Amino acid sequence: MKLLNQEEAQRIAGKVMSLSKADECRVSISGSKRGNVRYARNSVSTAGQVQNTQLAVSVAFGKRQGTASVNEFDDKSLEKAVRRAEEVARLAPENPEFLPAIGKQDYKPSATYNPNASAFDPEYRAEVAFQSIDAARKKNLVAAGFFSDVTGFECIANSNGVFGYQELASLNFTVTARTEDGSGSGWVSRAAYDPKKFDARAASEVAIEKALRSVDAKALEPGRYAVILEPSASSDLLNYMFNAFDARAADEGRSFLAKKGGGNRVGDKLFDEQVNVWADPWDPDAPVLPWDQQSMLARARTDLIRNGKVASLEYNRYWAQKQGKAATASHGNIIMAGGSKSTEELIASTKKGILVTRTWYIRMVDPQSVLLTGLTRDGTFYVENGQIKYPVKNFRFNESPVALLNNIDELGKPMLIGEADSRFRMMVPAMKVREFNFTSKSDAV
Amino acid sequence: MERRTFLKVSAAAGGALLIPVFGEAIAEEQLLNPMAVAFKKSLADAAMNAATKAGASYCDVRIGRYLNQFITTRDLNVENIVNTESSGVGVRVIAGGAYGFVATNVMTLDAVADAARQAVAIAKANARLQTEPVQLAPVKGVGEVAWATPFTRDWRSVPVKEKADMLIAANKAGMDSGASFMQSMLFQVNQQKYFASTDGSYIDQDFHRLWAPFTATAVDKASGKFRTRDGLSSPVSMGYEFLEPKQAHKVRAAGGVTTLYNGSYDLIEDARAAGKQAKEKLTAKSVEPGKYDLVLSPEHLFLTIHESVGHATELDRVLGYEANYAGTSFATLDKWQSKNFQYGSKIVNFTADKNAPTSLGCVGYDDEGVPAKRWDIIKDGVLVNYQATRDQAHIIGEKESHGCSFADSWSSVQFQRMPNVSLKAGAKKLTPDELVKDVKKGIYILGRGSYSIDQQRYNFQFGGQLFYEIKDGKITQPLGDVAYQANTQEFWNACTAMCDERDWRMGGSFFDGKGQPSQVSAVSHGSATTRFNGINVINTARKIA
Numbered sequence: 001m002k003l004l005n006q007e008e009a010q011r012i013a014g015k016v017m018s019l020s021k022a023d024e025c026r027v028s029i030s031g032s033k034r035g036n037v038r039y040a041r042n043s044v045s046t047a048g049q050v051q052n053t054q055l056a057v058s059v060a061f062g063k064r065q066g067t068a069s070v071n072e073f074d075d076k077s078l079e080k081a082v083r084r085a086e087e088v089a090r091l092a093p094e095n096p097e098f099l100p101a102i103g104k105q106d107y108k109p110s111a112t113y114n115p116n117a118s119a120f121d122p123e124y125r126a127e128v129a130f131q132s133i134d135a136a137r138k139k140n141l142v143a144a145g146f147f148s149d150v151t152g153f154e155c156i157a158n159s160n161g162v163f164g165y166q167e168l169a170s171l172n173f174t175v176t177a178r179t180e181d182g183s184g185s186g187w188v189s190r191a192a193y194d195p196k197k198f199d200a201r202a203a204s205e206v207a208i209e210k211a212l213r214s215v216d217a218k219a220l221e222p223g224r225y226a227v228i229l230e231p232s233a234s235s236d237l238l239n240y241m242f243n244a245f246d247a248r249a250a251d252e253g254r255s256f257l258a259k260k261g262g263g264n265r266v267g268d269k270l271f272d273e274q275v276n277v278w279a280d281p282w283d284p285d286a287p288v289l290p291w292d293q294q295s296m297l298a299r300a301r302t303d304l305i306r307n308g309k310v311a312s313l314e315y316n317r318y319w320a321q322k323q324g325k326a327a328t329a330s331h332g333n334i335i336m337a338g339g340s341k342s343t344e345e346l347i348a349s350t351k352k353g354i355l356v357t358r359t360w361y362i363r364m365v366d367p368q369s370v371l372l373t374g375l376t377r378d379g380t381f382y383v384e385n386g387q388i389k390y391p392v393k394n395f396r397f398n399e400s401p402v403a404l405l406n407n408i409d410e411l412g413k414p415m416l417i418g419e420a421d422s423r424f425r426m427m428v429p430a431m432k433v434r435e436f437n438f439t440s441k442s443d444a445v
Numbered sequence: 446m447e448r449r450t451f452l453k454v455s456a457a458a459g460g461a462l463l464i465p466v467f468g469e470a471i472a473e474e475q476l477l478n479p480m481a482v483a484f485k486k487s488l489a490d491a492a493m494n495a496a497t498k499a500g501a502s503y504c505d506v507r508i509g510r511y512l513n514q515f516i517t518t519r520d521l522n523v524e525n526i527v528n529t530e531s532s533g534v535g536v537r538v539i540a541g542g543a544y545g546f547v548a549t550n551v552m553t554l555d556a557v558a559d560a561a562r563q564a565v566a567i568a569k570a571n572a573r574l575q576t577e578p579v580q581l582a583p584v585k586g587v588g589e590v591a592w593a594t595p596f597t598r599d600w601r602s603v604p605v606k607e608k609a610d611m612l613i614a615a616n617k618a619g620m621d622s623g624a625s626f627m628q629s630m631l632f633q634v635n636q637q638k639y640f641a642s643t644d645g646s647y648i649d650q651d652f653h654r655l656w657a658p659f660t661a662t663a664v665d666k667a668s669g670k671f672r673t674r675d676g677l678s679s680p681v682s683m684g685y686e687f688l689e690p691k692q693a694h695k696v697r698a699a700g701g702v703t704t705l706y707n708g709s710y711d712l713i714e715d716a717r718a719a720g721k722q723a724k725e726k727l728t729a730k731s732v733e734p735g736k737y738d739l740v741l742s743p744e745h746l747f748l749t750i751h752e753s754v755g756h757a758t759e760l761d762r763v764l765g766y767e768a769n770y771a772g773t774s775f776a777t778l779d780k781w782q783s784k785n786f787q788y789g790s791k792i793v794n795f796t797a798d799k800n801a802p803t804s805l806g807c808v809g810y811d812d813e814g815v816p817a818k819r820w821d822i823i824k825d826g827v828l829v830n831y832q833a834t835r836d837q838a839h840i841i842g843e844k845e846s847h848g849c850s851f852a853d854s855w856s857s858v859q860f861q862r863m864p865n866v867s868l869k870a871g872a873k874k875l876t877p878d879e880l881v882k883d884v885k886k887g888i889y890i891l892g893r894g895s896y897s898i899d900q901q902r903y904n905f906q907f908g909g910q911l912f913y914e915i916k917d918g919k920i921t922q923p924l925g926d927v928a929y930q931a932n933t934q935e936f937w938n939a940c941t942a943m944c945d946e947r948d949w950r951m952g953g954s955f956f957d958g959k960g961q962p963s964q965v966s967a968v969s970h971g972s973a974t975t976r977f978n979g980i981n982v983i984n985t986a987r988k989i990a
């Protein structure tokens with residue numbers, strides 16, 4: 001079925017709530033059209049398009065809650081879904097942490113949809129693949145890439161008068177260019193809301209240049225190095241850390257933000273004072289929905305780190321009530337302040353260091369210190385006197401983002417990060433960082 | 446690659462709950478309604494006829510009904526019970542030498558025939574860009590057959606209350622014995638998969654899988670320290686009987702440091718041990734970094750096998766199809782062609798096996814209708830084969846597919862996925878206690894912990910759940926802050942001893958991610974307790990502001 005407009009979504013949500021006999025009813029409807037094209041060995045391997053609209057209804061009798069969902073929208077199907085949710089609720093055990101549905105919220109719209117997104121279709125995607133493969137072929141390189149786009153809407157409503165509807169659209173692109181003999185590899189990632197701001201060939205050229213420059217990498221000894229982390233090289237590390245900005249985990253003593261003896265570390269200076277991080281659904285470069293889907297609370301612009309101090313943690317409704325604090329909506333984005341310099345300008349001001357394009361297979365080693373391990377990949381270079389001197393072999397690192405944000409020398413221009421694997425939409429600057437801890441070499445290209 | 450997002454729920458540092466909810470939520474009693482085979486056959490025939498008529502040289506149809514029930518608990522509360530269902534039809538064709546794929550959740554003869562025609566149109570469009578036509582290794586049609594996971598107690602008919610009570614009892618046992626917090630979960634999966642192809646196969650299969658992971662967290666508020674200990678069980682292809690523990694299935698770990706399980710699982714007992722051990726971890730001696738001989742239990746080693754042997758020998762990675770995301774592989778074709786690439790020491794033998802009972806990768810037929818089989822990947826330490834699908838077999842000179850095709854949904858296109866890849870047990874009689882006796886300076890590691898490996902599978906780093914110091918043949922004390930770093934080939938060549946068949950058992954990955962967009966699959970890896978000499982161990986303790 002086609003994507004629902006606001007009136008259609010509101011009518012369906014209203015119908016569902018009128019059918020419910022429970023104490024309260026919450027509805028969410030989301031619809032999307034997702035397309036993608038995947039290529040490898042300079043040839044398209046798969047291409048597809050999936051359209052789906054789904055409605056979830058959640059009802060509660062006292063502290064017993066039940067959820068059901070459906071993707072048909074005639075009256076009979078809607079009624080079936082409501083009755084099903086009611087059955088599940090009656091069978092469910094009481095959840096002592098259950099809280100009744102929230103009251104009416106004021107959702108100020110954010111620019112998650114760009115009308116240019118109507119350009120997404122199979123021809124558009126095929127052209128992306130063609131431009132990327134063609135650019136690689138011209139340099140005798142082998143390209144493997146993935147482009148995906150989504151256009152859709154989100155709608156929420158509850159029996160206390162909450163209602164929100166907003167459209168969204170975005171694209172994500174990554175490509176790896178490799179030399180035919182496998183001795184060089186370069187990668188690039190691009191994300192955008194507006195297809196007019198995305199150029200597949202220009203993006204691919206970045207990966208191509210890195211692939212060509214990465215051939216015959218020299219092995220450097222592991223150790224602590226000054227590094228220039230491109231935005232995609234640090235975003236995943238930061239993502240792990242911001243997942244722990246949760247008041248309950250900190251108050252319970254099971255996060256790096258727990259205070260010795262009890263409580264949490266809000267107000268403590270844990271990072272370099274250049275570090276400023278906030279969430280803002282209306283950020284023009286990384287807008288997200290003005291509500292949090294689960295609690296339905298309206299999001300607000302919120303500082304997470306201000307001048308190096310922990311400024312706030314998320315309080316879910318249960319924990320807020322228990323601690324006598326205000327509940328907060330779950331953040332949708334993470335914006336880190338930066339400067340105006342490009343990565344090239346950061347390189348130009350570097351005496352000695354290592355440029356890191358991408359980090360890979362990052363996993364938590366110790367949540368106590370947010371110690372993470374992972375590897376560099378697809379473009380690691382030695383920089384001396386403001387210039388890239390030669391490619392270096394990849395490293396494994398064992399490093400904490402907390403230490404990283406303490407060792408900042410300089411910040412570059414923030415960039416929008418791709419959506420894969422991250423709970424947040426992120427804007428992250430390139431960073432020049434002291435003493436980054438590389439612990440072993442990797443032969444991987 | 447193990448997908449991490451699904452496990453966020455058990456991460457001590459995060460409050461987020463991310464479960465792979467897929468499909469529609471349904472009421473419990475609806476889980477048991479089957480889909481008639483005759484109906485599925487008529488849909489498949491409609492699609493295949495339409496595809497052939499439209500010019501396809503080959504067509505396969507997968508009709509799936511996927512049922513899941515997930516229960517999540519936190520301390521003494523049931524947080525969530527989710528029943529989901531997803532049904533639909535995926536049609537794959539070859540026309541003009543290229544693939545086309547279309548999926549629909551509308552299960553009518555007209556809708557599937559239309560999907561088949563669209564798939565042919567897409568194939569014809571793709572054919573214009575294709576450099577080499579798809580070559581499928583032959584497979585003999587098997588007519589109408591059926592296969593099902595053997596089990597004695599269907600998870601779908603076990604009351605939710607019984608399951609929730611068991612999880613809460615486990616949480617209580619963990620908290621009573623020392624844990625400050627407990628989180629436990631029960632993942633239950635039933636996949637009803639019907640496969641038909643123009644080769645003349647109509648295969649009806651029914652898969653059942655379970656996993657009951659938990660995390661015990663111990664907090665010392667005074668020092669600000671916290672430690673976790675995850676469950677030591679494995680996910681399995683079994684019914685609910687797996688969670689009805691039998692004494693005969695309990696395995697004494699070396700030195701009696703804990704109880705392990707093989708065949709059924711005592712969740713409550715393991716949770717009780719975990720509460721105690723999580724608390725012990727708060728004061729465990731921090732490891733001195735350096736070279737150690739490692740004694741790795743099967744509950745730990747499975748993940749090292751998965752990452753360093755399983756993924757490295759996937760033929761699609763070797764060929765470059767996963768270059769942009771999961772990566773390629775150091776185990777290149779020239780190494781295999783040389784017939785003397787020493788992947789591991791002479792005692793290292795890896796077998797791929799799609800038939801191993803109770804394993805997550807156990808099937809009757811794969812998603813291309815190829816019967817399950819068993820073959821060598823590494824023999825006497827030498828790389829001898831890969832994992833291939835029908836369209837890859839010719840590249841490595843095989844006459845038929847290995848049967849490694851899998852799609853995680855009716856709506857996903859099938860591609861090469863890892864079979865169970867297991868390390869053979871040692872030929873000589875040897876128990877874990879006897880293995881430890883010969884170790885002068887070593888560490889005994891149990892359970893899956895942190896894991897990371899590079900995109901060509903050379904350099905890896907693994908943690909674990911439990912670590913014990915071995916000194917002069919004796920297990921002396923628990924250790925903390927342990928991780929080991931190695932290079933795949935060096936590590937497997939440092940393999941010096943392994944216990945015998947009596948100690949062999951499987952661990953498994955329930956949500957193994959691969960591809961773009963990412964698909965999950967489930968796979969097991971068996972081994973006995975195994976020794977590796979002179980492996981680099983690092984200390985992972987850090988001080989932050």
